[in-house]
Amino acid sequence: MSRATYATVAVVGAVALSTGLSACAGAGGAGGAGGGGGGSTDSINVLMVNNPQMVDLQKLAPEFTKESGIKVNFTVLPENDLRDKTSQEFSSQAGQYDVATLSNFEIPIYAKNSWVADLTSYTKSDTAFDQSDILEPMTKALSVDGKIYGEPFYGESSFLMYRKDVLAAKGVTMPAKPTWQQVADIAAKVDTPGGMRGICLRGQPGWGQLFAPLTTVVNTFGGTWFEKDWTPKVNGTEFKAATNFYVDLVKAHGEAGASQAGFTECLNNMTQGKTAMWYDATSAAGSLEASDSPVKGKIGYAPAPVVKTDSSGWLYTWAWAVEQKSAKKDAAWKFVSWASSKKYEELVGAQLGWSKVPAGKRASTYSNADYVKSAEAFATETKSAIESANPDNPGVQERPAPGIQFVDIPEFPDLGTKVSQYVSSAIAGQGSVDSALDQGQQLAETVAKSYQK
Amino acid sequence: MSSTTTVTARGATSGAPGGGRSTGAAPGAAMRRTGEWARRAPLLPALVLTVIVTQLPFVVTIVTSFISWNAYYPDRRHFAGLENFQTVVSDPDARKAILVSVTLTLSVVLVSLLLGLVSALLLDRKFLGRGIVRTLMITPFLVVPVAAALLWKHALYNPEYGLFDGLLKLVLGSNAPQVDWIGQYPFASVMFAIVWQWTPFMMLILLAGLQSRPLDVVEAARIDGASSWQIFRHMTLPHLRSYIELAGLLGTIYVVQNFDHVFTITSGGLGTANLPYYIYQTFYTAHDYGLASAAGVIVVVLTIAVATVALRTVFSLFKEENR
Numbered sequence: 032m033s034r035a036t037y038a039t040v041a042v043v044g045a046v047a048l049s050t051g052l053s054a055c056a057g058a059g060g061a062g063g064a065g066g067g068g069g070g071s072t073d074s075i076n077v078l079m080v081n082n083p084q085m086v087d088l089q090k091l092a093p094e095f096t097k098e099s100g101i102k103v104n105f106t107v108l109p110e111n112d113l114r115d116k117t118s119q120e121f122s123s124q125a126g127q128y129d130v131a132t133l134s135n136f137e138i139p140i141y142a143k144n145s146w147v148a149d150l151t152s153y154t155k156s157d158t159a160f161d162q163s164d165i166l167e168p169m170t171k172a173l174s175v176d177g178k179i180y181g182e183p184f185y186g187e188s189s190f191l192m193y194r195k196d197v198l199a200a201k202g203v204t205m206p207a208k209p210t211w212q213q214v215a216d217i218a219a220k221v222d223t224p225g226g227m228r229g230i231c232l233r234g235q236p237g238w239g240q241l242f243a244p245l246t247t248v249v250n251t252f253g254g255t256w257f258e259k260d261w262t263p264k265v266n267g268t269e270f271k272a273a274t275n276f277y278v279d280l281v282k283a284h285g286e287a288g289a290s291q292a293g294f295t296e297c298l299n300n301m302t303q304g305k306t307a308m309w310y311d312a313t314s315a316a317g318s319l320e321a322s323d324s325p326v327k328g329k330i331g332y333a334p335a336p337v338v339k340t341d342s343s344g345w346l347y348t349w350a351w352a353v354e355q356k357s358a359k360k361d362a363a364w365k366f367v368s369w370a371s372s373k374k375y376e377e378l379v380g381a382q383l384g385w386s387k388v389p390a391g392k393r394a395s396t397y398s399n400a401d402y403v404k405s406a407e408a409f410a411t412e413t414k415s416a417i418e419s420a421n422p423d424n425p426g427v428q429e430r431p432a433p434g435i436q437f438v439d440i441p442e443f444p445d446l447g448t449k450v451s452q453y454v455s456s457a458i459a460g461q462g463s464v465d466s467a468l469d470q471g472q473q474l475a476e477t478v479a480k481s482y483q484k
Numbered sequence: 485m486s487s488t489t490t491v492t493a494r495g496a497t498s499g500a501p502g503g504g505r506s507t508g509a510a511p512g513a514a515m516r517r518t519g520e521w522a523r524r525a526p527l528l529p530a531l532v533l534t535v536i537v538t539q540l541p542f543v544v545t546i547v548t549s550f551i552s553w554n555a556y557y558p559d560r561r562h563f564a565g566l567e568n569f570q571t572v573v574s575d576p577d578a579r580k581a582i583l584v585s586v587t588l589t590l591s592v593v594l595v596s597l598l599l600g601l602v603s604a605l606l607l608d609r610k611f612l613g614r615g616i617v618r619t620l621m622i623t624p625f626l627v628v629p630v631a632a633a634l635l636w637k638h639a640l641y642n643p644e645y646g647l648f649d650g651l652l653k654l655v656l657g658s659n660a661p662q663v664d665w666i667g668q669y670p671f672a673s674v675m676f677a678i679v680w681q682w683t684p685f686m687m688l689i690l691l692a693g694l695q696s697r698p699l700d701v702v703e704a705a706r707i708d709g710a711s712s713w714q715i716f717r718h719m720t721l722p723h724l725r726s727y728i729e730l731a732g733l734l735g736t737i738y739v740v741q742n743f744d745h746v747f748t749i750t751s752g753g754l755g756t757a758n759l760p761y762y763i764y765q766t767f768y769t770a771h772d773y774g775l776a777s778a779a780g781v782i783v784v785v786l787t788i789a790v791a792t793v794a795l796r797t798v799f800s801l802f803k804e805e806n807r
Contacts, residue, residue: 111751115768122555122771144558225659236753287643290667290754305644441556445770449577455753459667470576 074102075362078120078131080113080349083318084185084389085132088370091378095369101362110294111237114444121146126356129363133181133352135172135422136437141352142175148353151178153364160368164393168417173350181350182371186391187314188335188344188416189247189436195331197221197307211248211276211336214308218284221307229284231306232277234458235293238447241455243345243436244310247335249273250426251343256438256446256475259429261482263475265450266468274464278457290459302326310336312347313391313416316409320386332412334419339427345436346420348392376402391417431482442478449474542784548777555771568778578779580755581762582786585740588675588758592742593735596679597728600686605716607687608694625684633748636677641665641749670754677745682738686731693727694720733794740787759783 079085085107092103106128108116117131121141133141141147154162162170162179166186173181191214193205201221206213218229233241249255254269264270281289286300298315300306302324309315320327335344351367353360369375373395376388385405390396390413397403397414406413425435432439437447453467552564572578607618624632640647643664652660666673697720705715743760750756752765759779767776 118555118771119768140556144556225662236751287662288641288664288667290664291637291750300644441554441771445765445772448765448769452751452753452757456755459664459670459754461670461754 073100073362074104075129075359075366076104076106076127077366078106078108078113078117078128080110080132081107082110082314082349084314084387085349087379087383087387088184088389091375091382094378095366099362099365099369101365103366110239114239118444121354124354124356126354126358128354129357129359130351130353130366132184132349134350135169135181135346135348136434136439136443138173138181138350138352139175139433139439140441142178142180146355147180148355148357148360148363149178150180150182150353150364150367153368154179154182157364157368160372161395164373164395165371166392166394166417168346168420168422169348169350169392172346172348172422181352182367183348183350183392184371185314185389186346186348186417187312188346188391188413188420189244189311190313190335190344190412190416191308191310191333192301192316192319193217193308193331193333194221194304194326194329196329197227198331205331205333207333209333209336211251211338214310214336215276215280215284218280218308222284227304228286228300228306230280230308230310231286231292231297231300232281232289232310233293233297234281234285234289234455235291235296236448236452236455237293238437238444238451240293241451242447243312243347245274245277245451245454246436247343247345247425248277250435251336251338251340252276253339253427255426255428255430256443257431257479259431261431261479263472263479265475266465266472271465271468274454274457274468278454278464281458282460285458290455301330313344313409313413316413317386317388317390317406320406320408322384322386328408330408332409334412334416340425342416342419342421343425344416344420346417346422347436380405440478440482442481446471446474446478545777545780548773549781551774551777553772553774555773564774568774569782571775572779572782577757578759578762581757581759584671584756585758585760588671588678588742588756589736589739591675592678592682592739593732595675596682596735597686597732599679599683600731601690601724601728603683604687604690604694607691621687622684624681625688627681629681629742629744630748632681633677633745636673636680636745637666637749641673643667666749667754670750670756674745674749674756677749678739678742682735686735689727689731689734690724693724697723736794737791 079088089105089107092105096102106116113132114137117133117137119125120128120131121133121137122144124146133147138147142149154160165183169183169186170179173179173183191205191209198205198217198221203217203220205217209217214230220229221227222229233244235241246256249270252269252273254267254271254273255264256270257263286292286297286306288296292300294311294315297306297309297311298318301309301315301319304326316330316332318324319330334342337343351370353363353367357363371392373393376390376393376396376399379385379388380399380401385402388396388402388406390402390406390410397410403410420435422433422435424430430438434443437443450467450471453462453470454464456462457464457467549568550564550566551561552567553561603621607614607621611617627635638646643649643662646665648665649660649662652662702715702719705719710718741760742758743764746752746756746758746761747764752761757765763776763779763783766772766779770776
């Protein structure tokens with residue numbers, strides 16, 4: 032065999048490999064529902080996260096089709112995958128989906144790039160939708176320059192959920208406004224080796240997984256990702272103290288397999304009685320208090336634990352946005368306004384139970400007698416957590432960009448995910464938090480450079 | 485071009501013995517040429533499509549790798565020269581990913597080759613229900629990779645409800661240690677899940693090799709008093725060599741691309757991010773198309789280098805054997 036032949040075989044192999052690689056990258060992008068855009072207006076494609084409220088929506092969608100004659104094709108993905116897919120879809124303006132669930136992280140960034148449709152005129156002409164009923168922080172978080180780009184499906188903050196019965200059995204009382212040290216002490220007291228663990232905290236890599244709760248802890252410990260002038264502070268004393276505290280707590284009293292546990296895993300653990308406390312999204316309470324939940328009525332709710340700040344809950348909303356490229360904006364708005372309406376909340380209440388209502392977005396929800404009665408365990412706590420969240424000033428110092436559990440810049444998903452991978456390793460007992468954050472600082476410095484110019 | 489010349493030449497030679505029909509040679513060749521093309525033409529679209537589908541993305545990737553292109557900043561797109569390549573090479577995460585790719589591929593291929601060899605040897609014997617066992621052994625290879633990875637992550641490794649820890653409890657009692665498999669042994673967790681998928685592939689190729697072995701020679705050796713080990717060492721193994729090499733080469737080409745297992749089992753955490761995962765993250769999370777393309781090009785260049793060396797070794801081994 033000649034030299035040329037070796038090279039040819041090698042090149043053919045390598046090219047096969049490279050196409051294989053692109054094919055595997057494509058696997059994340061392909062396989063959408065119902066094919067591309069265009070076609071008739073009697074069907075729209077919706078891309079959404081697989082949270083329980085969205086799964087309920089999928090069940091009730093035939094009601095919408097009955098009312099409007101519009102068929103809805105759903106593509107439902109876990110949070111991390113959804114983010115990859117939506118950013119891919121909207122940045123390329125592929126037009127495959129008409130509506131997608133985006134959060135208050137994406138919508139301001141996407142709006143600046145004109146990737147999402149301006150919904151202001153719809154909200155003005157559609158009086159039945161009643162935009163003024165949407166909670167003010169939500170409308171504000173989903174608007175840019177006074178134009179509305181998204182409608183919340185549900186809103187959430189974060190708080191501490193705990194088993195009242197378990198704490199009582201151990202003679203422990205939860206303070207009305209716990210500090211993180213008090214929470215750690217309680218976790219140590221209620222932790223039973225081989226049985227129920229003290230607390231569940233996310234450890235799965237991903238900026239929207241591990242770093243959602245962890246950034247709120249960093250904020251209240253006095254740390255920040257960036258200072259006002261974009262100086263990165265990822266390996267600052269406070270950031271390190273907060274992360275060490277979090278990692279130590281989850282290692283000592285957290286769930287088994289913590290480095291791979293996210294929101295869903297903790298929800299399962301809490302529902303199945305495997306953990307006594309859980310610090311996470313307020314929206315989780317609806318699932319915990321559902322009529323078929325084994326822990327219904329056993330859970331108490333306390334504000335997000337603090338150290339140096341008065342409150343430390345996050346502000347987050349899964350909102351509907353319409354892709355700018357969509358050819359079916361009217362049908363898309365019909366769906367969005369239906370899914371975010373008071374009527375839809377009533378439909379969920381009547382058919383699935385009031386505790387499952389996608390709450391936290393409309394003031395009227397909290398004056399609805401049926402809802403308040405069924406969600407009395409967590410309704411007021413949720414509303415006050417949302418109202419006390421301040422995305423513009425969540426820590427002890429001024430910030431260059433809004434956001435509580437994230438920094439609202441396009442670079443954050445990559446930065447947060449990479450640093451979360453290092454921290455997750457530390458949770459698994461591989462490497463230290465300090466070296467993880469030193470690595471994170473270098474990444475943050477690269478990001479800061481383009482903003483400091 | 486070259487095929488046309490051959491056709492003409494063949495037409496001319498075949499026309500000659502026909503007995504001096506000087507006029508018949510040229511139209512005959514032309515007709516034959518038209519006939520050949522009539523047969524080939526329908527295949528052309530397929531060829532063009534194949535070239536477009538397989539080679540065009542590659543060319544686009546090379547072009548993109550020289551552009552500074554982040555999807556979040558459509559206005560800042562510009563030609564960047566070698567900047568992307570410099571960034572990738574100086575990125576410690578990328579270097580780590582290269583190392584992980586190499587170790588993961590090598591360990592998966594070696595372990596699954598060994599297990600495949602053992603199971604092929606066992607399956608080569610005659611026993612009751614061999615057909616069923618063979619089918620069962622092949623099944624892991626037929627499972628969709630992402631489903632297999634999910635199965636390992638949840639059904640087997642999970643420390644709360646996974647089978648491995650359940651088995652420990654069953655054997656050692658309720659006080660059995662409950663291992664956090666993925667957290668404590670992330671690399672091995674990913675590796676064994678892939679090994680499980682690839683062992684059947686190795687087994688299939690090696691089994692084919694075993695069954696093509698001339699049994700009369702083995703029998704003769706046995707009559708001459710050779711032990712089973714001696715027969716295996718001096719007859720079976722040399723016969724299997726080319727099959728082992730082929731299985732190893734094909735396995736390597738596919739395992740290097742593994743993405744599903746890393747993505748599903750560890751989300752790229754715990755130091756298990758390999759190159760495909762790194763490229764995925766750069767492309768889908770950071771939306772840095774230029775950087776991701778540069779990383780992709782580097783993978784291809786590295787693979788060409790490795791494959792050339794590997795193929796040369798493999799082919800020289802073939803030659804030695806033929807001597």
